[in-house]
Amino acid sequence: MRKLSSFIAIAFFSIASGSEAAPSLLPSPTKPDLINNNSGTPGVQSNPTGLIPFLESSFESRLQGERDVRYLSFFLTSEQAQAGGSLRLTYTNAVSVRPEDATLRVSFNGHAGQQFPIRSPQGPGIMDVKAETTALKPGWNTVTLAAQQHHRVDCSIDATYELWTQIDVSNSGFQPAASRAQDPAAALMSVGRNAGGRTQVRVLTAGDVKAGARNSLDAIQTIALLLGRKDLSVEFTTATKDEPGIDLIVGDVNSSWQSEEGKRLLATAPAGVSIRPSGAGRLQMIIRGAGEQAINAALLQALNGPLKLVLDSRRLPAEMGVLNADQPGTYRLSDLAYRAEPFAGRLFRTSFQTVMPADFYPGDYGAMTLKLNAATAPKLAPGAQLVVRVNEKAVTSHGLIDPNGTILKDKTLDIPLRAFRPGINTVDILAELPKEEDKVCDPAARDESKPRFLLLEDTSISVPALARAGRVPDLAAFAGRAYPFSRTETLDLVVSAPSSVQLGAAATLLSRLAVSAGQPLAANLVSDQEARSAIPDRNRLIIATAQGQSLVKSARLAAPSLDGLTTASVFGHGSTVAEPSDPRALLDAFQARTSQDRDEPGISENLIIGFQRAINVVGRWLQYREAESDPAPIRNSEVLATLSQVQSETGNSVVTTVSAATDAELSKAIDYLTDPAAWSKLNGGSATVLRSTGEVISTSAAAYSFYPLADKSFANLRRLAAAWLSDHIALYAFAVVMLVSLIGLWLGYIVPRKGVRTVE
Template sequence: MRKRNLTVFLSAATALLLVAPNLSTVASELTPPTISSGATAPVSGGQSQLVSFRQSASEMRMEGEDAVRELTFYLSPDQAATSGALRLSYTNAVSVLPDDATVDVELNGKPLSSFPIRSPHGPTTHDLPVAAKDLVTGWNTVRIRARQHHRIDCSIEASYELWSQFDTLVSGFVAGVPAKDGDLANLLSVGRNGDAATEIRLIAKSETAHAALRDSLPLMQTLALVLGRKDIVVSLGELEGTGPGIDVYVGDLDDADLPQSAHDALAGAPRGLSVRRGDAGRYAVTLRASGKAETQAFLLAAVNGPLQPLIRANKLAAARGIIDGNQPGTHELSEVGYRTTPFSGRLFQTSFDIVMPADLYPGDYATVDLHLNAATAPGLAAGTQILVRVNERAAASQILHDPEGVRLENKPLELPLRAFHPGVNHVRILAELPTSGDLACDPAARDESRSRFLLLQETTVKIPPLARAGRLPDLAAFAGKSFPFAGAGAFDIYVDAPTPARLGSALSVFARMAISAGHPLPAEVKIGRPDPAKTTGNVLVVNVDGGAMESAELVAPKGNRLHMAATDALVTASIGGTGPSSHSEALLNAFQVETQLEEDKLSAKSRITAWLSAAATTVNRWLTYREIGDDVHIETQDRLVSLTQSKVPDSDAVWTIVSATDEVSLSLGVAALTRPGTWTALEGEESVIRRSDLELVNRKPQAYSFFPITDTSPANLRRLAAAWLSDNFMIYVALVVFLMGGFGWWIGYTVPRKGVRTVE
């Protein structure tokens, strides 16, 4: 009955929250630092407030010679009516030449200011004064353009060494007045903690944390969805947290299971959902109600009331910068925020995201077509080309070298669908534009007034009709769309022990799933380990002590062969932590490596054997569509946390298991796993965070299973057949050979028996 009531409530809330997968603007109360631009931060009413940018740290990194980012922050009507200052704090790479490196800033489509990039040894902060007439209530957009060059190296490879990182903790908008206390819009005025994460902390006793979490689950999801941040972490404790974040209190004064800090917070709060601003950028969210029915009623009233305009604004903010691949269509780059801008450097780059449906079946039955409208200047050197990378893997290229320049009008570049996966796909367009003068590397001779390349914003991306069939296991669909948990059916979250660390880790993953799905998920937290014989639905399992869970052994993947998340990285680096699993084996391998013969001293037999082995490996990779890096080995002791997805045999149930060897590893691993850049890179059957460097490693499944096909139209069935044959290349070849052989046999059998007829 409890799960059914929860499902009914979440279904009602979903009608509003479905439109808003991403909403976040944060603020923390800070004393304005010394303003390097010489301006003075405006203060009204004796207090100012820093409203942080919505974007996470990875979205505030400027890479390359000419990088552009759009940042957003949210202002209340009172804050928008008062002048303030845009605060930008950054650190840049040592390789950036300070003589001509600059940042140009626009606010809401109007030029605001510029400043030099000269801070390689620590952060530098600039406050740029903003008049009230240039602000708007709700979302404000800041467009930052960083132009930077290398100090001593003018090669294209050196362009990858150029970066400027803006600080998410310090950067933002210094509002002249703080947000009004008691207004639920204050949820948009919460800052990040020292780990650059948005913390939501549930205040509860350790011994009753499970019961408190059960009653607070709808509220925790609502907070995550209203904030919409991709860097949310959840914690539990009896005392409020420190620094910027949100403390959540749920219950009433007659609840003896609440800690004293929760009683104190609820005593000063009105009945229903409210927010109160505390010290050091900390906010207290209270949901004072008696019983589960009243708790749900108050929360639903807030979703239908004061939270509704925030949700609507969130829908508009979330739609910018992405291409929806759910339906076939053509999209211009202008739709994702790109502007036509002449480029005079050596390596042009721009990027955007394509969000594919959860039931995408990638294969070689179609392509995503990029129609280029671009031009190059005369005099570029050999090697001038356009490269397109999908999920950091090379997908297509086009040679542009012509002494007289090249003009492209709707030039198609076909991006194979196999390069895409369900969920978020990052597409990057690069143009390598060398000249003979780059070899001299003389900054004084560089002519920035003469452009080398122009990519028009009328360049289009065409999404084809897609084959639709849900595949499992597929962590890309899980991370991108919370598949298969985003359906209407309720599911269980199993935590093997009700400790704050384990429950907090489970909630951090669950909050990230809700944001990916874009709506509340009907789930219930249970303590213990699921029984495969009795568990019929989908489950999320959080388990400490790894493979010791007996029920997980039925569905957990075997083997230890993994591949790096970015198998075709821009800069190649050695992979650590790949040593043998035993001390004796390590000594043996080290001895063989030390004493092995050089290649020119090997016998002919050894050379032929090595060549045949390499050729067989290459052919096998080609037939199975595997890439170099797919067989990276990772030691058991180097596994910080693993995320595994498997389908239960003889059932449609899917188990997604998060496991670690201890609670410390679980907390650290889940924090790394749910980072924005890492979460969108999940794919395959198993994802592991390495202890040595906190990097992601993925393992592809040996085979897929499919959910029941919902689209049985002839067109979809035809695409599915083509996709399946492209995955099973040998069957396709055998079928062609069989048909050709059958036709030849028919000709050889029929013609002799029909004889020859002479026509007179």
């Protein structure tokens, strides 16, 4: 019999037209507990009762620069949309923002909006915006926030980077005028965030915690996908908490993994799924069923019943201003939620996200084509230019200097495919627009009626056919598309010890991957010992601590050095330049200390060294990497945890491992890794989480292996060959030289014999 969890995954793609839910699925009416949690922003009520939070995380709710636009989303049932309500925005802005003319324009679903001043640099400020019922709709609603802000005293372009307004997502959202407390969809979508900006799911377990985790994984992933949030955090605990989040109780009164409080709640709950609001930003989700099959059946019935509105309303990428590059095509900026408006500032910026396929192979075999339709004002100062950045790296530019201004009509700029990576990429279009008058800085005399730049909505970007070949390791594909775990095959979710902390870390990471994949992942939760007898060719996601290092080694992974061993004599006393665990750093230090004993290099050796340096420079240039962009060696004492990915010994699967020294450090590292700001920047072959700052440092892979090709067409093979040669520039140069030499030899042979002779 086919596992019911697979039908849950199918429901997220082709939504079944199931019948109405049975009465047992609906929660019994309960009076919400109106308790205010003031652990959030000082002076602001944390998670006001009934507030529906935004989908977007804190990272996605920051407005920067002189003008910026953010699109925030919230979910309404039909009743809530018809009743209307108000939008609450809790925010803080930079001290450098000039309060006299800083404004925030708020609009709902494209309707005309209202404008408010931005004046809260010393602490949180609150804006309450009334929403007319005509501007609201059932399902997902979009709030457009357009900020205009200027610097108090500095008129330089660099000063624009000091301007920001941050929305506090823990205390912002939509306050509906009316809502039925027993409406499951309304209750689920009103779950609040904690003071740290995370959405917590607390799974009640005791005793056989691993069994409880195994039976809860599908429910946890379903919650993550329904909410759509990228900041979910999972913990296994014995009791509910008086904090924002979801208390998840799974099983029945006889379940071996259930806690005493869980059994008490299950005893009063009907069979199936019950959703009960339990306070401001809190709810209890009870899935009562005897065994995994009954639990998943109840979950599937809920998706086709009281939660069907949420499932049906899941947003498409195009609606959220995201360019999906799976297929070739041309997209206008208007398709990506951009709206043209004259700009009178010094640094114009607009951004959009491009999602590349998980098996995308970056290389110099093609480019995306940006066709600019724009206009500039006269008398821009030298240095005016338009710059295109991909993932915060400049890839192309165009000068905008013209004494009389200029009109760009279908001006073509190529954005090399080398600059992109699998998964989510951020493309920024910036225009630096200095004028001579900026040198005499008088913010009060700024004339906003004279714009400097206009970027039209019919500016387009064309996506070419892409080379497709899945690589390992590739953390960008892992984070952006959950690759290779987004396949239909079951993956082994391995924990080195089935403690509640490790299981919580594993569930947090799995739920984040499910959001990236857009579907629940079929995960088989196993321990270290069980993994040794598991199917060898399965993809594995390993969560390990120092006690589980044997598992890491068996998977051909280099475990992080956690013993603090140092060899200070190589580096000199007190040196922190390199770390003994870094082989390359050891070799460089050794060569530096012994260089005085070597003979002077000869001419041939100098030529080889110079050629290698030139190849390295060209390689960095092709990959948009500066010499100083490589991460500095990291001391063992600074390593909190590592994330790495390798091919298995059989070569038929992939092993991805997160490892730390202790359970406490592992839990902290998972929170750092899954933070939306860090998750979006994962790339390369491995990543290190720093102990002191929580920063995640990605490291490029030394070499790649490839999955079997899904597309074996000649066109794809040609693109792959071109991409591979661009990765191996030395071989490419050698092949060109050899080809030219062979042509020369052939001409030298053939011309004397076949050439035309002069008639005497």
